[in-house]
Amino acid sequence: MVGGMATDPTAKPSGDSMRIAVLDDEAAMLAFVTQTLIEAGHYCYDFPNARTLISRLRQDTFDLVILDWNMPDKSGVEIIQWMRENMDKPVPSLLLTNRNSDEDIVAGLDAGADDYVIKPVQPSVLLARINAIHRRTGPREAIGANESYGPFTLHPARQMVSVDGENVTLTAKEFELAATLFRNMHRPLSRSYLLEIVWGRNPDLPTRTLDAHISRIRAKLGLRPERGFRLIPVYSYGYRLEALEAEDS
Amino acid sequence: MALSSRSPSPPARLYAEWLAVAIVATLLIFALVTGRLTERLDHIVYDNLLTASGRPPPDDILIVAIDNRSLQAIGRWPWPRAIHAQALDRLAEARPRAIGYDVLFVEPSADDDLLAAAVRRTPTYLPMVIDVPGTDGAPYDIALPAGPLKDAAAGIAQVNLHFEDDRVIRTAYLEEGGGGRSWLQLSALMAGLKPDGSAARARHGLWQARPVLIPYGGAAGHVSSISFVDLLAGRVPAEFIRDRHVLIGATADGMGDSYPTPTSGVTGQMAGVEIQAQLLDALLRGEAITPAPRAWTLWLALCALWTMLVGFLRLSPRANANLALILIVALPLFSFLLFRFGHVWLPPSAALIGLLFVYPLWGWRRLQAISSYMTGELRQLDAENDAFPRRHRVLSVREVTLQAGLLGQAIDRLRDLRRFLSDAIGRLPDALFVTGLDGRLALTNAEGRRLARRLGAPSEVGADLRILLDRFRASDGTGFSPFAADAPVRGGTETATEDGGSFDIRYVAQRDAANAQVGWIIRIVDVTALKQAERHREEALQLLSHDMRAPQSAILALLRGPETGVPKAMAARIEGLANRTLDLAEDFVQLARAEAKPMDREPLDMNDLTIDAADALWPVAKARSIRVAVEGTDDPHLVDGDRQLLTRAILNLISNAIKYSDPGMRIRCSVSEAEGLIRVAVADEGVGMDEDQLANLFARFRQGPREGVGLGLTFVRTVVARHGGTIDCTSAPGKGTTFTITLRKSDVDPYADE
CATH class of the missing domain: 1.10.10.10 (Winged helix-like DNA-binding domain superfamily/Winged helix DNA-binding domain)
Structure with missing residues (x-):
């Protein structure tokens, strides 16, 4: 699989579609997440290592990045920090990781992740979290009276x-x-x-x-x-x- | 060590002793003064003072001595009055100021007119005789100079001398009389004194008034004298006599008119005429000594005594010795100065004896009181228990050896204690510091000095320990010091140093025997290795957890991902196995953390925790059509505990219940409170256990092997134990199982937020 290759959303793309970058060194996980997102109508770009993701982030725009914590070259948390230091408007981020201790969850959220999801994850849970991030970071809809x-x-x-x-x-x-x-x-x-x-x-x-x-x-x-x-x-x-x-x- | 409630002030007995000494000494002074018991001693002092002071011989007084030579030349006594008249005529030619003729002319004689004529030529004073008692019951009789002499004389005087107890002449009464009449002493009359009638006022008997002490200027022969026979023979130049007071009297050995005086000492006695001459000299110069009234003596003695007594109470023994010395020197000095310049004689002996009496008396009584106090204290100390066995017990009954023995024992014990303390502190493997309230170092040990050296802080006695404590930073980056004004009496925290060390600092207030805080005891333990091990363990656990989970997650992702090619039934079984492995890994890591993780205690509402646990398992329960009901009151049930551990413990119990329940069954979770205890019960309607199974479960619980009970229940047991709670289980086959966790209720007011 070529890093950063956009997978065409063949399924039902909707007005809620996002451009999402996914980082994971585990191919099976990368494939699972990508498939889940595409089926939900998002545009998805997968990256097997942090280096390629960072070079892409320098020149492209994404609505969301899904990051694995433990990566061989640069951890997910380090990428969040890199974005906060190097980008005018950091891309909203979601940590998807096997690390499930409370200390890690707090550390991840404190580092600036918009959400933290522990692997393995049900497709529905992942999509609900992604949509929640999109709702609060995407274009605001006027809040009605009720x-x-x-x-x-x-x-x-x-x-x-x-x-x-x-x-x-x-x-x-x-x-x-x-x-x-x-x-x-x-x-x-x-x-x-x-x-x-x-x-x-x-x-x-x-x-x-x-x-x-x-x-x-x-x-x-x-x-x-x-x-x-x-x-x-x-x-x-x-x-x-x-x-x-x-x-x- | 038992605390003594007694104050360290001197025993009350000391005050009682002081009072007794004061009373006895005061009574003694009264007795000495009013009973004139020190008179002899005062005489000695007075005589020596008199002899030492001395006076130049008077140049205006001349004695015409009827001496042995005169008797040899003129003939035996009494001489015819014509001789006396002849002498007076000779004197008159030389024009002396006045003449005192200390020879009695009371019996009439044929030559009286001749003598009277001679007497008239110069102011001449003649003596009279007063006999006590008088004839026919009269208090006294007088005999005046005979016939015309009485009228011829310039004045008639008495020449009575007064013997002290020791037959020495010191005092002369200037006036003597009674019943309305009085006569001056011959020398007083010659000195121009007038009778003030003080003696005349006496109704009965002969009264002596106006006492003076004769300030003898020197021994016999002090006043210049000429021989009677030389006067008669005209061998005395007129200038020698002119304007002088001339006293004529007997000095010859055989005539009996001589007396012992304070100054006559070695040479024996002094003639009456010279005594008159010396008194005249003193009266003319206004240097006669007045004896102080008895009351003065009393006051002086009491003042000196009470100065000393107050000193006993207020001053140190050394200062008291100085005070006594000063008083003993000052009293005679005061007497001397008064004598010398004030012409008053204030005898110091009573005061001196009072001082010399009270000083050793107090020394003795004080020693007695302190000695018995010390014996009592030492005995009590001896009876107190401490860590050290007695080498021997003091049984002596004799006071001297008893005290020495007790003292020796007490000193031995002090040495033991000091040795014990220095050993205990010195060999302590942790750094220990004892400081004053201001942070000044009073004591430390080898480890303490090593730590201070390592961190570059001073560690000698008296150094400021705050310099060392500044090297430590608590986890929140703040400094740590018990020396703040509002520091609690004990405390501690974990701190880190810049060189990466971890230290556990504990401190407690140091108190003295009266329980007042006098400083701080601070212990610093190097826990760097422990902390590092903890960190490594945690890292290993995290890695293990992550590395075990990652492949399982990948398996599940594979199965859910695109184009698996795995048959659906097979996929479901693989998914189940992967999930079980994940759960096991999770249970294992959770248990490891539950056993070692530092607890993060806060007040928690067990209702909330139970709902959190039930809600977390809702998808699992729902999937198996099992209803989990949480029953509790609306009131909060607070315990102090770790939220994560307790929630997971309840979750494990519910999870366990779901495992043993059949679809459609109900699980009841209830929270209740009774007698300060909070109970969380999880009851299922599952298969249940019979008594053997139940006993078996608890046996395995107690033994603690992890297999058999399951990691989940072991976790529950560990968490409940760490919270000081208990866990119970009731079960019956077919009726379900109930697990109950019992925890102590929190002291926090659950309604504090409203």
Whole structure:
């Protein structure tokens, strides 16, 4: 396979199509990811080593790079750092790796990766994560008066959430937290990010504040897999809200 | 070591002793002064003082001595009054200032008129006789100079002398009398003194008033004298007599008119006439000595005594010795100066004796009190237990050897302790530093000095330990020091040095026997090797995890990728095996981490953790049509623990339950709280275990082999044990199995955020 060769999206290309670069030294993995993306209608370019990817990044534009962490020449994390240092607008990145320890996840996200997915991965999960990155990094759509996520509808004006048409009353902070999580679906949000967005810069907050609020909105809204959503703690980092519909379909 | 609640101040007994000494000494002073017990001693002092001071012979007083030569020349005594008249005539020619004729002319004689005429030529004073007691019950009788002499004399005076207890003449009473009359001493009269009637006021008897001490200027012969016979013979030049006070009196040995005086010492006695001459000299010059009232003596003695007594309480023994010495010198000096320049005699003996008495008395009592205090303390110290066995026990009953024995024992124990301490600290394999509150180094050991040398910091006693502590940086990059004003009494942290070393620093407040903080004890352990091993282990684990996972992931990717060519059934089986290998690798790495990973404790709501675990397994459960229900109250149930480890432990229990459940079954997870304990129970409706299987499971749990129980349950056991909790299991065949984790409830208020 020639590095950087575009695979023609023969399947159904749509308006949501992205140009995606994939880096992996394992040919089977590279083929699996590429196939998954093409089937979903994206334009995909595969790179077996970091050197060729970097030289391509210097002269081409991508919507997303999917990076393996452990590479023989330059690790995925190092490529993220290279992009941050050498590009005006770094390409959004997703780390796809076998490294599954919490320390690695936190290190990867802290290095600037937009998301972190552990191998092996189900095609649906991979696509959901890619779409989530695209939604928040791609061209912004105007946020309507009410936002709907599955059975949940946010009513920002009334600071209220309705579930299947039934209204659930939240406190101001709870609504703010729920809205932040919904609007950043699939994105790992660090504790400090959530605290700053919802509470502002307040250093005297008890440490359990965030956990207690997460616990309450999960209970009040029923953010459980049965309803198609899962609130996942990212250890030593923060939380991520995940929609499971993609998997179901 | 047992702490003594006693203060280290001197025993109260010392004050009692002091009070007793003060009372006894004060009473002694009263007795000495009021009982005149020191009079003899004062006489000795006074006599020596008098002899030592001396005075030049008076040039305005002349004695005409009726001496042995005169008796030989004129004839035996008494002489006819014509002789006396002749002498007075001779004197009158030379015009002396006044004459005191210390010869009694009380019995009438034929020549009285002749003598009276001679007496009138010069102001001449004549003596009288006072007899005590008088005749017919009168207190006294007087005999004045006979007939015309009485009127011819310029004045009549008494010449009574006063003997002290030791038969020495020191004092003369200037005035004597009683019942409204009084007479001056001959010399007082000649010196021009007037009677002030103080003696006349006495109703009964003869009263002596106005005492003076005669300040003898020298021994007998001090006052210049001429022989009576020389005067008669005209052998004395008139200039020798002119304007002088002339005293005529007997000095001849046989006439009996001589007395011992303080200054007559070696030469024996002094004639009465010379005593009068010396007194006259003193009165004329205003140098007569007044004896101080008894009260003065008392005050002086008490002042000296109480100065000393206050000194005993306030000053050191050495300062007290100096004070005593100063007082013993100063008291006689004070007496002397008063005597010499103030013409007052204040006897110092009572004060001196008081001092000489109280000083050794206090020394004795003080020693006694301290000695018994020391014996008590040493006995108590001896009775206290410490790490060292007694070589011998002191059993002596004699005080001297007992104290020495106890002291010796105490010193031995101190030596043992010091040796023990220096050995223990010196050979300690870790660097140890003892500092004052300001960070000044008081003690360290070989390791401590080696560490300081390595980091280029001083380590000698008195050096500032903060220089060394500045070389260490905590994980967040800040410095570390217990010397801040608000530092807690104990603490510690892991730190790193610039040369890549890792050090564990612990410190604790150092306290004295009274429990007051006097410094810090700081221990620094080099954990570089340990840290490195930990890092290597973690790296190895990560590599292992990654390298084991990578091929499995690749296999799965291959199977899911394009153009596999593998039959679908085969692909499913390979996928299953790859997934199992992945799970095993994951379980293995997780267990390894659970056993060694430093715990990251925080207050956690077990409700949340259980939901997180159940949600994570939702796809697996759903795939097998098994429902996982989380039942709990809405209230938070907080424990202090590691979020990741505890979540995974519950996840493993649920995962285990799913494994043993059939499709359509339910798994109930419940969180409850009772008596400060929080329980998480995971119950399935699966096949269950009989008693043997259950006992077997727990036996294997206890023995801890990993195979048999499964890595998943071993992980649960490890995590629960590290959190100080317990795990239980109840099961019955066909009725399902329930695993229960019990953990201690957190002290954190779960509603603190509201």
